[in-house]
Structures are given as structure tokens and as C-alpha cells.
Amino acid sequence: xxxxVIQTFNGVSYGALLFLLAGGLSIIFGMMRIxxxxxxxxxxxxxxxxxTAIWRTGSFPLAILLGALAIAAIGLGEYNAFLKRLSGxxxxxxxxxxxxxxxxxxxxxxxxxxxxxxxxxxxxxSGSYQFGELFFPIYRVFIVVVAAAVAVILWLxxxxxxxxxxxxxxxxxxxxxxxxxxxxxxxxxxxxxxxAFLAAVGGVVAGGFVGVYPGADFEILPYAFVVxxxxxxxxxxxxxxxxxxxxxxxNFGKALFPELSYFTLFAPMAAILAIRPTGLFGRA
Amino acid sequence: MPPRSxxxxxxxxxxxxxxxxxxxSSYLLTLLTQALIYGILAMSLDLLLGYTxxxxxxxxxxxxxxxxxxxxxxxxxxxxxxxxxxxxxxxAMVVAAVFGLVALRATGVYFLxxxxxxxxxxxGLAHRWVSMTQGDNGISRIxxxxxxxxxxxxxxxxxxxxxxxxxxxxxxxxxxxxQSPFGQSLVGIRESESRMRTLGYDVWLHKxxxxxxxxxxxxxxxxxxxxxNGFVSPADVELATSVEALLMVALGGRATxxxxxxxxxxxxxxxxxxxxxxxxxxLILGAVYIGTIVYAPEGIAGAVSxxxxxxxxRAGRPQAKAEA
Numbered sequence: 001x002x003x004x005v006i007q008t009f010n011g012v013s014y015g016a017l018l019f020l021l022a023g024g025l026s027i028i029f030g031m032m033r034i035x036x037x038x039x040x041x042x043x044x045x046x047x048x049x050x051x052t053a054i055w056r057t058g059s060f061p062l063a064i065l066l067g068a069l070a071i072a073a074i075g076l077g078e079y080n081a082f083l084k085r086l087s088g089x090x091x092x093x094x095x096x097x098x099x100x101x102x103x104x105x106x107x108x109x110x111x112x113x114x115x116x117x118x119x120x121x122x123x124x125x126s127g128s129y130q131f132g133e134l135f136f137p138i139y140r141v142f143i144v145v146v147a148a149a150v151a152v153i154l155w156l157x158x159x160x161x162x163x164x165x166x167x168x169x170x171x172x173x174x175x176x177x178x179x180x181x182x183x184x185x186x187x188x189x190x191x192x193x194x195x196a197f198l199a200a201v202g203g204v205v206a207g208g209f210v211g212v213y214p215g216a217d218f219e220i221l222p223y224a225f226v227v228x229x230x231x232x233x234x235x236x237x238x239x240x241x242x243x244x245x246x247x248x249x250x251n252f253g254k255a256l257f258p259e260l261s262y263f264t265l266f267a268p269m270a271a272i273l274a275i276r277p278t279g280l281f282g283r284a
Numbered sequence: 285m286p287p288r289s290x291x292x293x294x295x296x297x298x299x300x301x302x303x304x305x306x307x308x309s310s311y312l313l314t315l316l317t318q319a320l321i322y323g324i325l326a327m328s329l330d331l332l333l334g335y336t337x338x339x340x341x342x343x344x345x346x347x348x349x350x351x352x353x354x355x356x357x358x359x360x361x362x363x364x365x366x367x368x369x370x371x372x373x374x375x376a377m378v379v380a381a382v383f384g385l386v387a388l389r390a391t392g393v394y395f396l397x398x399x400x401x402x403x404x405x406x407x408g409l410a411h412r413w414v415s416m417t418q419g420d421n422g423i424s425r426i427x428x429x430x431x432x433x434x435x436x437x438x439x440x441x442x443x444x445x446x447x448x449x450x451x452x453x454x455x456x457x458x459x460x461x462x463q464s465p466f467g468q469s470l471v472g473i474r475e476s477e478s479r480m481r482t483l484g485y486d487v488w489l490h491k492x493x494x495x496x497x498x499x500x501x502x503x504x505x506x507x508x509x510x511x512x513n514g515f516v517s518p519a520d521v522e523l524a525t526s527v528e529a530l531l532m533v534a535l536g537g538r539a540t541x542x543x544x545x546x547x548x549x550x551x552x553x554x555x556x557x558x559x560x561x562x563x564x565x566x567l568i569l570g571a572v573y574i575g576t577i578v579y580a581p582e583g584i585a586g587a588v589s590x591x592x593x594x595x596x597x598r599a600g601r602p603q604a605k606a607e608a
Contacts, residue, residue, distance in 0.1 A: 029393065033392070033393045035341075035393055035396050035397065037527070082574065082578075086577070089581075090339055090392060090393060090396055091333070091339050091530065091534060092577045092581065094339065094341065094396065094527065094530060095527070095530060095531055095534055095573045095574075095576060095577050096573065096574050096577045096578075098527045098531075098570075098573050099569075099570040099571065099572070099573025099574035099575075099577075100570065100574070101570070102566045102567070102569055102570030102573065103566070103567055103570035103571070103574075105566055105570075106564060106566035106567040106570065107567075109566075110564075218522070218523055218524065221523070222400065222401060222404045222523065225397050225400055225401060226401050228397065229394070229397050229398060229401060233393070233394075258412065259412055259413045259414060259415065260409070260412065260413065261408065261412055262404065262405060262407070262408020262409065262411070262412060263405060263408060263409065265408070266401055266402070266404060266405040266408070267405075269401060270386045270402070273386055273389060273390070273398060274385075274386060274389065277389040277390050277394065278390075278394070
């Protein structure tokens with residue numbers, strides 16, 4: 001019993017972290033069909049910038065904000081200078097974003113070295129809640145709260161605002177959206193920057209419990225892709241449910257079948273695809 | 285059929301590959317061997333990416349499956365070359381046959397992501413299935429094959445010719461395939477799937493067979509790689525290797541077979557030579573990725589044929605057209 005509760009909690013909190021990456025990624029996929037190999041780098045660089053920010057200022061909220069803003073600017077630059085003109089060219093996108101991912105990987109090594117770091121978390125967020133025999137680290141609860149808040153805000157923006165309606169229209173049919181006078185290219189830019197922003201938030205937050213280290217970028221990238229595949233491109237609901245599923249599957253897989261843990265993650269994904277090739281909530 | 289100048293160029297290249305090695309330093313020889321093996325991988329991916337228009341982001345999986353088969357069979361069971369070769373290639377074929385069923389349900393961006401995820405399954409097994417793969421330590425001390433020849437394949441030169449044999453075999457098989465009506469149909473599918481379907485072709489089956497062939501030949505590259513390196517680890521199967529294979533194809537020129545092999549050689553030499561001079565080779569490799577797409581979207585082969593047509597020579601690379 002204890003095992004199941006704790007593992008479920010761990011799975012949900014990892015899923016929450018994944019949602020920060022995959023939420024933006026999914027909307028980017030849905031709108032621009034860009035396979036962005038740099039998304040994991042945004043996560044890692046965000047963590048690094050947050051680390052430097054907290055060393056300099058000592059403020060955790062400021063670390064999140066600075067990390068996220070810096071990476072949003074980098075993402076915007078990459079999109080504007082390179083990716084915009086590659087629309088529809090999948091191979092070009094993959095190779096260009098991979099090039100950036102390698103450059104950012106090296107940049108991380110040059111600027112922050114090869115050692116793993118942990119971002120110091122504020123005292124309020126350290127320690128654990130205790131329920132009977134069970135301990136729940138406050139920091140993991142915090143991550144779930146952050147992800148839930150981001151999900152609610154994104155949902156409100158997408159469903160209740162004019163900009164949200166424009167984004168949904170662009171996801172459904174970009175050509176038509178452009179036809180009725182929506183400025184698709186500015187909206188795409190904004191969404192791309194938002195995706196980078198959220199990935200960096202994820203990176204800083206993750207720095208507090210899994211740490212910031214070389215290789216974290218390519219470690220988390222496939223997970224974010226799997227979430228998008230399972231949930232369906234362009235669907236926020238899909239990203240949310242996909243994140244929870246992947247978080248739980250990964251955690252239980254690692255706990256129950258350590259040798260086959262990736263298999264237990266990817267086999268259900270293959271099964272879902274066999275039934276619904278566009279993911280649970282995706283439209284073709 | 286390709287123009288005669290192209291055949292002459294091809295012949296000259298092959299002749300060079302056959303006669304120059306005894307005069308090369310052993311360092312260059314090992315790089316050239318490595319280039320041949322990666323050339324096989326890149327050519328097999330070209331069948332998918334270049335000819336069929338399917339950008340697979342998980343092609344390292346087949347290299348890995350072939351290589352790990354060699355690692356396990358030789359170090360644990362002391363299996364001989366022919367048996368190991370057969371098993372390695374067969375396992376890669378089976379994996380491709382299973383993956384193809386899943387991956388080919390999707391197209392476009394979805395295909396990219398699904399092949400990526402499937403590739404990660406193999407990486408995950410290599411990384412985690414410690415009792416079989418020895419995890420991150422990898423399998424080391426894989427012996428060079430003994431074919432009962434008078435020359436020991438432990439030496440660089442005989443092994444080079446051994447790898448060259450594998451390369452030529454793969455090139456010949458792929459060449460026959462892309463020239464065949466089947467290969468032409470793949471190109472037709474790349475150009476217009478709906479038209480091919482309307483014409484009564486079983487599009488799915490064509491893609492599926494192409495997918496399995498590409499994976500199988502990727503497995504051959506893996507078998508040679510394990511024997512060459514004497515070592516196989518999860519790094520051989522990681523995502524970066526799959527993307528690198530895509531780069532080789534794009535850099536060399538899609539749908540040209542030899543182009544991707546040249547691309548493979550360029551990347552192998554670049555990686556090894558640059559890392560001698562600087563630690564910043566990731567930076568340089570990243571720049572090569574971006575530069576390829578910005579400056580040479582049609583790759584080396586594309587640049588060469590553009591040069592030829594500017595000179596007023598025989599224009600263009602052979603553009604295979606769907607035969608309706």
C-alpha cells in the first residue's frame with residue numbers, strides 16, 4: 001500500500017514536470033509542425049541560467065523568471081532566424097534544431113562545466129509533509145502545484161481569450177486562419193517563445209530535485225516527445241493526460257521492472273498508436 | 285541509367301578505395317573503415333529518407349541491434365562469424381518488421397516522433413537490460429572475426445578490405461533495389477502517395493518492405509561496427525547517432541546512395557580530425573548541421589550536379605520518375 005501511494009505520488013510529480021515541457025511542445029507541434037530537438041536544451045539551459053541567477057541574487061522566484069525569460073529570448077531568436085523559413089521541411093527542421101542542441105550542449109559545458117549542480121530551494125519548500133507513516137517532500141508537491149497552475153492558466157488563455165481562439169484556429173487550419181485575418185506568423189512566434197519559456201521553467205524547477213547536469217537535455221527530450229505522441233499534437237488536454245501517464249508508467253516501470261523500464265514506457269505508447277495513430281486527443 | 289561520366293566517376297572512386305589503402309597510415313585506414321561502415325548505415329537510411337521520403341529518427345536502433353547481437357554472441361557463446369552475421373542481420377530485420385507495423389501508421393511529423401520513440405526503446409534496453417547488455421559499461425573485448433583466411437582480420441588492412449566487401453555488398457543490393465520497379469514505386473510514393481494509391485499500388489506494403497530492408501541493412505552495418513570497434517555501448521544506439529545518420533544522408537545528397545556514403549565519410553573524418561585540434565567539436569558539428577540546411581539543402585551531390593549543369597555538362601542527378 002505504502003509503496004503504491006509513494007510511487008503514484010512520485011509518478012504524478014514527474015508527470016507534472018513533464019507537462020511543463022510537453023504542454024508548450026504540443027501546441028508548437030500542433031501549430032507549426034516543428035520537430036524541435038532544441039526543446040530539451042531549453043530545459044537544460046533554463047536550469048543553468050536559473051542556477052547562475054540564484055547564485056547571484058539568492059532569490060528562487062527570480063531564478064525561475066530570469067531563466068525562463070532568457071530562454072524565451074533564445075528560442076525566439078532561433079525561430080525567427082532559422083525555423084520560420086523551414087516550415088514544412090521536416091528534415092531541415094530536425095537537423096537545424098539538432099545543430100542548435102549540440103551548440104547549446106557545448107555552450108553549457110563551456111560556461112557551467114561538466115559537474116552536476118542542484119539548485120538550492122527556499123526553506124519553505126524543503127522538508128516533507130507527513131501523513132501517518134508516509135512522507136511527501138514539499139518540493140514535489142510544489143512542482144505539482146506549479147504544473148497545475150500553468151495548466152489552468154494555459155487552459156483559460158486558450159479557451160477564454162481572443163488570443164486563445166486565434167491559437168486554436170491556427171492549430172486547426174493555419175491557412176484558413178490566415179485567410180480570416182489572423183496574424184499567424186506573430187502568433188506562431190509568441191507560441192514558440194512561450195514553449196521555450198515553459199521548458200526553461202521546468203528546467204529551473206527540476207534543478208531543485210533532479211539537478212542540472214550535462215546530458216539532461218537529451219535525457220528528457222524523448223519523454224516530452226512521447227507525451228506529445230500519446231496525448232496528440234496541439235491538444236492541451238492530451239499533453240496533461242499524456243504527462244501523467246508517462247510520469248506514472250516511467251516511475252512504476254523503473255520500480256517494478258528495472259531492467260525493462262523503458263520498454264514499459266514505450267510499449268503502451270506503441271499500443272495507443274496502433275489504435276489511434278494521432279494520439280489520444282489529436283486530430284489528423 | 286546514370287550518365288557515363290557518373291559511371292566513370294564511380295569506377296574511379298571504387299578503384300581508389302581498392303588500391304590506395306596499402307599506402308595509407310593505419311590511422312587513416314581505421315577512419316576509412318569507420319567511414320565505410322557508417323556509409324552502409326547512411327545508404328540504408330537513404331532508401332527510406334531519400335527514395336521513399338520517410339525521415340526515420342531511429343535508424344541507430346538497427347545498428348545497435350546488429351552490434352549488440354555480435355557483442356552477446358561472440359563474448360558469451362564464442363559464436364563464429366557467419367552465424368553471428370546471420371543472427372545479427374536477422375534480429376535487425378525482425379525489429380524493423382515490428383517497428384514498421386507501428387511507425388507506418390503515421391506520416392510526416394508523427395513518423396519522425398514515433399521512429400524516435402521506437403529507437404529509444406532499443407536504447408533503453410541497451411542502457412537498462414544490464415544482465416544482457418551490461419548497461420552503460422557496454423560489451424567490450426569483442427574479438428575480430430576469423431574467416432579462416434591467411435590474413436588476420438585483427439590487422440587494420442585486412443579488416444579494411446573486409447569492411448569494403450560489406451560496403452560493396454550493401455551498395456549492390458541497394459542499387460539493384462532502387463533501380464528495380466519496386467524502387468521506382470517507392471520514389472512514386474515519395475512524390476505522390478495519393479497518385480500511387482489511385483494507380484492501384486499497395487502503398488503501405490511498399491513502404492513496409494522498404495522499411496524492413498533499410499533496417500536489415502542497418503543491422504549489417506551494426507554487425508561490422510561491433511567487429512570493427514571491439515566494443516558496443518548504449519552510445520552507439522543513442523538519439524544523437526540516429527540524427528547523425530540523417531545528417532550524413534542530407535549532407536551527401538538524398539536519393540543518390542553514394543552521396544550519403546560520401547556524407548558519412550565527411551562526418552567521420554570531420555569528427556575525428558577536429559577532435560584532435562579542439563575540444564569544441566560539438567560546437568563545430570552543430571554548425572555543420574545548421575550550415576548543411578542553410579547552404580547545401582540538396583547536399584554534396586546536389587552541389588556537384590548544379591556545378592555540372594552550370595558548366596553545360598550533363599545536367600542534374602538522375603531524377604527517378606514514377607512510371608505510371
